[in-house]
Amino acid sequence: MDGNGRWAKQQGKARHHGHKAGAESVRRVVQACGELGVEALTLFAFSSENWKRPKLEVELLMELFMTALSREVKSLKKNNVKLRVIGELSAFPQRLQDKIQKSIDETTECTGLHLNIAANYGGRWDVANAAKQIARQVQLGELSLDQIDENQLNAFTQLSDLPEVDLFIRTGGEVRVSNFLLWQIAYSEMVFSDVLWPEFGEEALKDAIDQFSKRQRRFGKTGEQIEEG
């Protein structure tokens, strides 16, 4: 969800106004995904590197997460959206951790869109965390070295119970992954949109999905093999 700061600057406002407008885009995109029948949506809200931002911006972002969770959780539940938050949550203030857990608990029964918010998340953290859990199993004698393979490691990564990530969208014109879902995007289609996140909505989402639907996904095979079915 890149481009909040630049959008605010264009409006002659402080960066925080961009994040607030970005929260409105979150609401629009979650709603559109629900309507389009998307199974899972994962949003990069705060990276493990975002702590390096000015203290005030980090504090205001935390406040925004708190208010957004309080405000939206009822509507998530009403729309059958199941919330999950991925990342190293122990670094957040206790009241935010409590609010996150309470919001997750409120939507546990929901069976529609899986909404995953990545907060203090990093793709490298995700893989390292999975490796640590594999090592623990080996240490406990529950797993032998020979049993470690991609599937075993995958089982310990975040989102392993959800379908493969089909489409990766980055807004705001930068063409890089910035430590988002590294393991999970091995075969994702990438769409880099120039639209700044506060201006991203149903139309831009549909445009990204349209680009995705025109791609030939080969997964290592040749184009001819795919055409032959």
Ligand code: FPP
């Ligand atoms: C990146 O834009 C955006 C963020 C680091 C924060 C994303 C947060 C929100 C959209 C707020 C609401 C989120 C939830 C889940 C309620 P940037 O600040 O790097 O923009 P810039 O590159 O233009 O400076």
